[in-house]
Amino acid sequence: MAEDVFKALADPTRRRILDELVERDGQTLFEICARLATKHGLGLTRQAIGQHLVVLESAGLVRSRRQGRYKFHDLNTEPLELIVTRWLRPDAPEGTP
């Protein structure tokens, strides 16, 4: 849903996470925590980042694959292209007949 995508993008920490995944795909939760702390100075707990990842995954912006005790997260830009065409292309076939 578009609602979930926009709400997911509303938080600056979640946007930072997307930035991290653009730079290097397939990171684990602990890796994301470490990089956010060192590169951006974000002093958030692991649980907080984990909750953000849940939101991003529910919005379809992040896909995760489990491998043993590791869970790797990949960026999925597909929902982004959908929300853009809503206002950038006025003559696109809209869902409102």
Add this chain to the structure above:
Amino acid sequence: MAEDVFKALADPTRRRILDELVERDGQTLFEICARLATKHGLGLTRQAIGQHLVVLESAGLVRSRRQGRYKFHDLNTEPLELIVTRWLRPDAPEGTP
């Protein structure tokens, strides 16, 4: 800057307002109120819509021009294009998982 744009897009009512302005540019506050009420069944007060327009204008998504006692609102899609290119990798192949 980008923060304001994402926060502005986070609210469904504000996205509806953008939809309305895509369909017909240069509407006044009362026109937007009427169309949101009739077409989308939104029972919001004029003040609420006015506050949303302030948010949209602060984000640069809406430009307004005053003319007498009327204030016309125009859509500005420029901030949208900026936020899209942030995560959409330009040289990524189409079917990359």
Add this chain to the structure above:
DNA sequence: ACAATAGGAAAGTGACGACTTACCTATCAA
């Protein structure tokens, strides 16, 4: 087995945001 590691799932708190109510200013028509 045991402990360390990677992750998940609660409840609780504090702050921010959306909305209403009420009141106020400015412009136009009679």
Add this chain to the structure above:
DNA sequence: TTGATAGGTAAGTCGTCACTTTCCTATTGT
């Protein structure tokens, strides 16, 4: 001027969201 229209602003309420704390499950290494 008077009254109607178009818009602006402030206080207050209520819900939502981000975050922490605490505790729990699952996998791996020794």
